[in-house]
Amino acid sequence: MDTLFFVGGYLLSPIYEMLSEKLKDYVGDQLWNSDEEVHPQMEHWKILLPKITAVLQHAEENPVANQFVKLHLDDLKDLAYDMEDILEEFVIHAKRSKLSAENAARPSKLPKIISSVFFGSRAKPNPKLDSMVNDLSGRLQKIHDGMHSLDLANLDLKLEDMSHKVVAKRLPESSLLEDIMLGRDSDKEAILQRLLEDGGNLKQDFVIPIVGMGGLGKTTLAWLIYNDKRLEGKFDFKAWVCVSNEFDVAQITRTILEHVTRKSCNLQSFALLQENLKGELSGHKFLLVLDDIWDNKYGQWDVLKRPFMSGAPGSKIIVTTRNRDVGMMMRGDDGVYNLELLxxxxxxxxxxxxxxxxxxxxxxxxxxxxxxxxxxxxxxxxxxxxxxxxxxxxxxxxxxxxxxxxxxxxxxxxxxxGILPSLRLSYNHLPSHLKRCFAYCALFPKDYEFDKEKLVLLWMAEGLLQQQSCGKKQMEEDIGHQYFQELLSRSLFQQSSTNESRFVMHDLINVLAVEVAGDVYCNLGGSMGDEKLKKARHLSFTPHFHEISERFKDLDKLKHFRTFLPLKALNDYRMFYLSNIILVDFLPTLNRLRVLSLHSYQISKVPGLFEKLKHIRYIDLSHTKIKCLPESVGSLLFLQTLLLSGCKEFTQLPTTMGNLIDLHHLDITNTPSLKEMPSEIGNLKNLVTLSKFIVGKASGMMMRLSALKNLSQLRGRLFILDLRNVLHVQDAVEANLDKIHGLEELGLGGCWIAPDNDQDELVLSWLKPHSNLKSLKIFKYGGRCFPNWVCDPLLFLNLSSMELRNCSRCTSLPSLGLLPILKKLIIQGMMAIKAVGPEFYGRHDSFRSLEELEFTSMRNWKEWTSPNGSEGEFPCLRRLVIHHCPKLLGQLPSNLFSLKELDVIGCNVKLLKSLVDLTSLTKFRI
Missing domain, CATH: 1.10.8 (Helicase, Ruva Protein; domain 3)
Structure with missing residues (x-):
């Protein structure tokens, strides 16, 4: 009997379904309807592709007893990718022709030579494309005809009857069911009992290894124990570290140290890391979870545990592992907790x-x-x-x-x-759009913690997000988030135990992703010399500290890569050194790239890189030393995402930015050297992310505030800087900030004007945001008072955080007590404030939701007066900070029954003496 072969591993039906949809869109838009030689071929493709898709969909769910099929599946895979590339060649030509025509109709702001190089003329596409289309048509017809002689075609099903399967019905968005570890109560209680035992031998007895096979729920059980309320206050420090395959003692030590100190650590010396950790743990009782350990080398464990010996009796370490030898090494046979089947x-x-x-x-x-x-x-x-x-x-x-x-x-x-049948079924019953997105996650190594937002952008760049055939058109980001939630609800993703904003796949789920992805997606942690690379289209890898060209020598003939994605560990803050040969000689040859990341590589420029990357959608240059981008960026007409966050030396965006009409995300967070932006950015009406908007000066072609009226799709965070450059209030009026519904966090700053000028107050009065806002920051505001909208309870129904910083001329605070769900309030550097009184509260039952309140650097603040009858003010306040307010002498508000943390530094001794005894305090510093 022939060996059964599952077509599903080749992920072909989703690929061909996607290709069919793209073909319909491209031909339907008549992007190249003037080319009579090509258009008929495209119409023929439209007929054949759905037929092939239907056959593959059936075969994907049924084992095929014919090894010869594999060769044809390889052909189908290669053909699909080549067809998509050729379709995009025509789209690029159409877009360039359109831009060329627009430039000819109006005076171009670009130099003539740049415009010519980028967009050429309106001539027909390269004649070589015609030959390529004919070649692809022949390959497609040959595969279609050949199916009748293979088991794939022996289905006894009519294609008409299968057509409803070609477009799978998308599941409605569902809420996640509560993830309770049913059946593990006795296990949880047994381990908790051992945790709560005082004393213990710090040489060995403090380790609790949980041992069991994959899929038993070791990590979930440890997570439930780690967060159990009965452990609150029992340990001075808690830390969770996912260890996985590579037992990196230095990295584990660094991660624990960061948990304990709550600060990032860039120390490279292992000796200093251990010394610092030992000092932090000394005399303290701690709880540590080492999740998913595989390595049973005693020497590594012996080195790692040295700083733990300084901890106080009662300290505990929970270890989860599949390897019983690991548990015995750490605790001995009698101390291992064996987790059994349910x-x-x-x-x-x-x-x-x-x-x-x-x-x-x-x-x-x-x-x-x-x-x-x-x-x-x-x-x-x-x-x-x-x-x-x-x-x-x-x-x-x-x-x-x-x-x-x-x-x-x-x-x-x-x-x-070794994939469980139930997991295979969970994949087989995914709609095809989710199969593609799930398979893409094969690029992530085991236990890799990924960010939801970044993953959605990668899916978008690879063309994996599709509009529904009917109904209102959605933004691709919204579609991606729906996909993510569906995969999460099906237990294919799970929230990270170490970082609630990140997600992971269970080891067995990761194995499933790698298997179904086949050889199209390749993750390499070490050498690139792998046979899989000959067929791979998407490549991810763990970056080396010194990235040398030798590592990429086997890739010099592979020009079809779509993804070049280095993946750093979550807490790895290092910068990596990239060989100039890779940057100059290798990467520009990958002219089919959709995704390119050089995140954290120590590069300062990208010479000649972008001229060839005409298919590129996603570029990540975050945390590099790059100073500027070349003007050739303006030729990347498919570019959707450009990430430059943390580029502290970055000074200039190219003047050609206005050509990037498909750009959705421009992240320039933490780029302090960037002082101005080209006015062309105001033309990018599809922008969803623009983390920073710098108002330009009157001279030159810099950005005016009124350009915001074109960016109504913006979401998330937006900081508007250098408002001092707004010379006409009408610019603020035309900005229509209240029409940008998607903003959740808004910063307004840099407004200092001459002392007797009221311009600041007029400008700020017209910058009222939409009511969806959740966080507001106003800094360096030059007005004497704030506009009424800053404390409008009807406007800010969703505002939970506010910061007022360095507004030096304001003589009174707005009535922030009126805001119904305000939870965090920071007031800093308000030098003209002398008294805080009833105007701050607004009413007797004020600040009903406030949990954190900070006053910092209030040098002239003398008095804090509560309104009459407000004995119950601040009913939820947990944390109160007063720093460097030397003239404040009055009493603090009374009846702070919920206060847990009080932090008073740099204040008058009379204020300190007036502090009443707060029995609710658990942490204080004075």
Missing amino acids: QDDACLPLFTRQALGKENFDAHPNLQDVGEKLVKRCKRLPLALKTLGSVLRGKLHPGEWENILNNEIWSSSEYGS
Whole structure:
């Protein structure tokens, strides 16, 4: 009998479905309708591609007993990528022709020679494209005809009957079910009991190894224990470190030190790292979790634990590992906690919670029989139960459950490298748009913590996000976030235990992603000399401290890469050195790149790099030493994302920015040397991210504030700087800041004008934001008072954070007590404030939600007066900070019953003496 081969690993039907959709869009838009030789070929492609897609979709869900099929699948894969590239060649030509025509119709702001090089003339595309199209048409027809002689075509199904499968129905967005570790109560209590034991031998007895096979829920159990309320106040320090395959003692030590000090650490000396950690832990009781350890080399562990010996008795370390030898090395055989398979009575509730939102079948008794059989198929493994339950969520017909139960995957033993059948089913039952996005995550190494927003931008750059065939057109970012939530709700992603803003894949899920991605996606942690590279289109790798050209020598003939993505560890703050040969000789040859990241490489310029990268969508130059970008950036007509955050030496954006009409994200956060922006940015109406907007001076072609009226799609954070350059209030009026609905964080600053000038107050009065705002920062404001909108409770229904910094001429504070959900308030450098009184509160029941309040550098502040009858002010205040207010002598507000932290520095001794005894305090500094 032939070996069963699963087509799903080649991810072909999603690729061809995507290609069909793009072809319809491109031809429908008639981007090249003047080219009579090409258009008929495209129409023929439109006919053949859906047929091939339908056949592949069926084959993807059924094992094929024909090894010869593999060769044709390779051909199909290569053909799909080549067809997409050629389609984009025509789109590029059409866009350049349009820009050329627009430049001819009006005086260009670009030098003539630059415009000519970028956009050329309106001539037909390169004649070589015609030949390439004909070649692709021949390959497509040959593959289509050849399918009839292969098992792929022996389906006894009519393509017309399968057509409804070509576009999978997108699941509605669902809320995540509460992730409870059912069936582990006794395990949790047993380990908690050991944690709460005082004393312990710091040489060995303080280690608690949790050992068990993959998918048992070791990490989830440790996370629930780590966050259990019974441990609050029991330890001076807590830290969680994911160790994974590489037991890097220095990196683990650095991460623990950062958790303990709550500061980033750039120390390179391992001896200093250990010395600092030892000093921080000395005499303190700590709890440490080392998650997912594989390495059982005693020497490494012996070195790592040296600083722990300085801790106080009762300190504990939880270790999770699949390797029993690791547990025995750290604690001995009698100290290992063996996590077993779930008990039978816990399996059914865990499964039904995922599938039905309940812990039983009471509401759906018709599903109970088949459901119990499916639970048995999962062999008491929690990960299998959760993922299979997620597959069945929203499916309430017994026939749908029966189809899962009777799937051939359960009986096949040749479908992958140790992948659980339930996980394979969870992939097979994904809609095709989610299959593509999930497979892309094969670029992430095991235990890699990824950022949701960055992943969505990468999906977008690779063309993996598709509009629904009907309904209102959505922004691609919104589609990407929906995709992410769907994968998260199906338990294919999970929140990181170390950083709540990041996500990871379980080890077994990662194996599934690598398997289904096949050889298209390649992650390499070491040498590039791998046979897989011959077929790979997407490449990620762990960067080396010194990135030399020798490492890339095997790539010099591979010009078809779409992704060049170095992936740093979460807490790795180093800069990496990149060989000039890679930058100058190698990268420019990858002219099909969609994604290019040089994040944290120590480069100061990119000579000749962008001229060849005409397909590029995503460029990440964050945390490099780059000073400026070449004017050739303006020729990258597909560019969607440009990341320059942390480029502290960056001084200038190119004047050609206005040509980047597809640009959605321009991140220039933390670029202090950038002092001006070209006015052309105001033409980028598709911008979603513009972290900083610098108002230009009157002279030259710099950005005017009124340009914001064209950027109504902006979201997230926006800092508007150098408002001193607004010479006409009408510019502020025309900015229409209140029409930018997507802003969540707004900063307004740099408004200092002559002492007797009221311009600042007029400008700020017209910069009222939209009511969706969550955070407002006003700094270096030159007015004497704030406009009424700053404390408008009807406007700021969503505002939870406000900062007023260095507004030196303001003589009174706005009535911020009126804001209904304000939780954090920082007031700094308000030199003209002498008294804080009833005007600050606004009413008796003020500051009902405020949790953190800071006053800093209030040099002339003398008196703090509460309004009459306001004994219950600040009912939720947990943290109060007063720094460098030397003239403040009055009493602090009374009845601060919720206050936990008081921090008073640089104030008059009389104020310190007036402090009442607050029994609720857990932390104070005076």
